[in-house]
Amino acid sequence: MKVMGTTHTGVVELHLTVRDMEEADLPDLACFYSRLGLEKMPAELERARRGVVDHLVVCTPSGLLVAKGGVNYDEKPEAGVIWTLSVRAELRSLGIGTVLIGAAEDRIRARGLPRAEIGVEENNPRALALYERLGYVAYGSEPASWDDEAEDGTVQLYETTCTLLRKDLRS
Ligand SMILES: CC(C)(COP(=O)(O)OP(=O)(O)OC[C@H]1O[C@@H](n2cnc3c(N)ncnc32)[C@H](O)[C@@H]1OP(=O)(O)O)[C@@H](O)C(=O)NCCC(=O)NCCS
Numbered sequence: 510m511k512v513m514g515t516t517h518t519g520v521v522e523l524h525l526t527v528r529d530m531e532e533a534d535l536p537d538l539a540c541f542y543s544r545l546g547l548e549k550m551p552a553e554l555e556r557a558r559r560g561v562v563d564h565l566v567v568c569t570p571s572g573l574l575v576a577k578g579g580v581n582y583d584e585k586p587e588a589g590v591i592w593t594l595s596v597r598a599e600l601r602s603l604g605i606g607t608v609l610i611g612a613a614e615d616r617i618r619a620r621g622l623p624r625a626e627i628g629v630e631e632n633n634p635r636a637l638a639l640y641e642r643l644g645y646v647a648y649g650s651e652p653a654s655w656d657d658e659a660e661d662g663t664v665q666l667y668e669t670t671c672t673l674l675r676k677d678l679r680s
Pocket of ligand 1: 593594595596597600601602603604605606607608628629630633635636638639
């Protein structure tokens with residue numbers, strides 16, 4: 510007689526690489542962006558070539574892209590602002606975001622900048638808790654807005670408030 514209902518579990522160690530995003534990655538990154546967001550990426554990658562921003566992707570050994578994020582060096586004096594962080598929905602809470610933020614902080618340090626900053630929407634307590642656990646300290650808040658595309662393709666200005674956090678990278 511076949512015994513039903515037994516479940517086998519296992520643990521694997523996954524080696525991840527964080528590297529600069531390339532033009533050729535864009536088709537594989539569609540799940541992370543709205544159509545509007547994806548259209549802006551070639552111009553964003555040009556800004557990355559000029560050194561104004563970094564756009565990073567996290568890859569598995571087989572080359573699967575599992576997360577992306579960026580650093581903006583053009584926004585705050587003496588700081589790199591980490592933004593557009595996103596991990597594939599089905600792979601969240603495994604530590605991938607922590608790896609990506611560590612890589613972004615290395616990029617900021619490599620430019621000789623003393624500080625990393627992150628802005629997080631007030632309605633995103635889980636991301637806020639992660640940043641605080643990684644050493645970021647809230648110091649204020651500011652209104653933010655961006656174009657948001659609905660499923661029917663209409664574009665509306667989305668307005669929100671972000672908590673601003675910073676971390677001293679010198680210690
Ligand atoms: C926010 C985001 C980038 C974080 O990435 P992530 O890969 O989920 O983050 P991590 O896994 O490193 O850490 C988050 C959680 O995983 C847990 N975790 C970390 N490493 C872990 C590990 N090795 N094993 C199990 N759990 C782990 C952490 O304790 C944390 O738990 P919490 O959810 O209770 O706080 C991701 O959740 C995401 O893309 N969210 C949607 C978009 C978004 O909100 N972006 C941020 C805009 S500011």
